[in-house]
Amino acid sequence: MSPRCAPKGFDHTTQGAYAVAAGVSKALRLDAQRTANALAMAGTAFNSLRVTRTGTLSNWKGLAYANTAFGATHAAFLAMRGITAPLEVFEGNKGFMDTIAGPFDIDWCKEDLERVTQTIVKRYNAEIHSQSAIEGILALREREQFSPSSVEQVEIEIFDVAYRIIGGGEEGDKTTVETKEAADHSLPYLIAVALLDGQVMPAQFLPDRIHREDVQSLLLRIRVRPAHDLSERFPRELPCRLTVRLRDGRVFSIEKTDYQGFLTRPPDWNAAIGKFRFLSEAHTTRSLRDEIIDAIENLEHLRIRDLARLLQRTGAETKTWEEALHGTT
Numbered sequence: 001m002s003p004r005c006a007p008k009g010f011d012h013t014t015q016g017a018y019a020v021a022a023g024v025s026k027a028l029r030l031d032a033q034r035t036a037n038a039l040a041m042a043g044t045a046f047n048s049l050r051v052t053r054t055g056t057l058s059n060w061k062g063l064a065y066a067n068t069a070f071g072a073t074h075a076a077f078l079a080m081r082g083i084t085a086p087l088e089v090f091e092g093n094k095g096f097m098d099t100i101a102g103p104f105d106i107d108w109c110k111e112d113l114e115r116v117t118q119t120i121v122k123r124y125n126a127e128i129h130s131q132s133a134i135e136g137i138l139a140l141r142e143r144e145q146f147s148p149s150s151v152e153q154v155e156i157e158i159f160d161v162a163y164r165i166i167g168g169g170e171e172g173d174k175t176t177v178e179t180k181e182a183a184d185h186s187l188p189y190l191i192a193v194a195l196l197d198g199q200v201m202p203a204q205f206l207p208d209r210i211h212r213e214d215v216q217s218l219l220l221r222i223r224v225r226p227a228h229d230l231s232e233r234f235p236r237e238l239p240c241r242l243t244v245r246l247r248d249g250r251v252f253s254i255e256k257t258d259y260q261g262f263l264t265r266p267p268d269w270n271a272a273i274g275k276f277r278f279l280s281e282a283h284t285t286r287s288l289r290d291e292i293i294d295a296i297e298n299l300e301h302l303r304i305r306d307l308a309r310l311l312q313r314t315g316a317e318t319k320t321w322e323e324a325l326h327g328t329t
Contacts, residue, residue, distance in 0.1 A: 009050045010100055013068040017046035020072035028080055040085035042072035047100060054171040057181035123261040123275075124200040126190050129162035132238040134200055136256040137191050140244060141198065143252075148195045148218060150246045156187065157227040157241040159234035166190075167224035175220055180205040191242075192218040201278070238262055269297075283314050 021042035025035040046068045052061055079085070090096045097103050124134045133156060156167070163169045166187040174186040183189045183205055192215050193204045203209065230239040237257045244252045258264045260271065267275075273293055280289055292310050295302055 011048040011050045011052050011064060013048040013052075013065045014046065014100065016065055016068050017042040017072045020069045021076050024073050024076035025079070028076060030076065030080055034079045034082075036087055037083065037085045038072075038076040038079035040087050040089040041075035041079060041083070042068075043089040043096060044086055045075065046071050047096075050171075053165065053185060056172075057179065057185055059181065061181045061185070118263060120263055121261045121267065123259055123267070124190075124194075125184075125202055125205065126200050127166050127185050129159075129238065130166055130187055130190050131261065132256040132259040133158060133162075133187060133240045133242060134190055134194050135259040136240060136242050136254045137194050137244075138198065140242060140252055140254045141195055143254075144244075146244070146246055146250075146252070148192075148214070150248065151195065151218065151221060151244060152247045153245045154191060154195075154222040155243040155245070156191065156222065156224045158187070158224060158230060159239060160226040160228075160231040161234060162187070162238075162240070163224060163226035167226070169226070174224075177210060177216070177219065180207075180210070183210050186219070187224050188219040188222040189215065191222050233257070237264070280314070288313055 018039055021038045022035070025038045030038065048064055048068065052058075052064045075085075086092060086095070088095055092098075120128070122128060123131055126134060137154070158167060160169070165171055166174060166185050168174045168188075171185075174182075174188055177183050177186050177189045183193075189210075190200055193209070194200050196214055196218065197204055197209075209215070227241070230241070233239045238259065239255070239257050241255045242253065246252075261267050276293065277289055280292075284292070288310070295307050295310055299307070
């Protein structure tokens with residue numbers, strides 16, 4: 001998220017409107033003029049409000065980017081058919097600079113198309129800024145072999161962006177957790193459930209797991225605060241410090257700068273396959289998973305329609321997460 005956009009109250013899906021419009025325009029092989037109109041159309045129409053991710057979180061949190069992608073895709077198809085849009089969407093009167101970002105300059109001579117190499121991926125099924133903290137608490141849990149029931153308090157120091165969004169800062173209290181949307185954006189919940197279950201994946205966001213007394217009690221013993229020195233290292237790092245205090249007086253600590261999936265420690269192919277197999281098990285057969293893995297490994301030689309046909313088969317023999325976890329059909 002742009003540091004300028006968040007304080008002004010706009011969601012990061014605002015930037016996504018331009019990205020999706022550009023990608024779809026490329027896929028449709030639009031010329032420069034039609035591509036410009038697609039970008040202008042999407043950029044004008046989809047300036048999303050950050051209230052999506054503040055206070056009591058709703059289902060819309062998980063749908064906001066999908067809706068932007070839907071609209072930006074539609075914009076590209078409209079542009080393909082000749083619909084025009086305000087091309088001064090950035091610098092024009094009441095455009096993006098005036099109303100959202102403030103003035104900025106871009107030296108296109110220094111820009112390239114390599115931002116994709118800066119992509120980071122989640123290791124855990126949780127908000128992106130929580131990833132290093134989750135990895136840290138799991139490492140501490142494994143290293144020290146203490147029981148979650150013996151924890152008196154967990155103290156977390158983290159960079160300010162994470163504190164504001166998931167730590168109890170300006171975007172609201174993070175200790176009242178009743179839904180998946182709230183759990184995903186609550187660092188106290190994420191750390192508590194990681195300590196209890198040794199994992200943060202879809203199973204940790206089922207309603208009966210969220211409402212259980214063990215996690216609801218433990219999350220209240222987790223304290224989060226921002227640290228200036230850590231904030232200065234973000235976004236080059238995702239730094240945090242975690243301290244676990246046990247009832248018997250023992251204290252364990254760990255400091256993290258990244259996680260497996262960050263720029264500094266990208267996942268290898270085996271890690272990616274392992275995550276795919278785990279997450280897709282409830283929705284695919286073993287043979288279909290193997291076919292999809294083989295297709296992705298050879299994506300450069302595959303037609304997209306063939307990959308789409310493979311993905312379309314997911315769902316023929318599926319279970320819900322509740323059914324998969326409880327062995328029901």
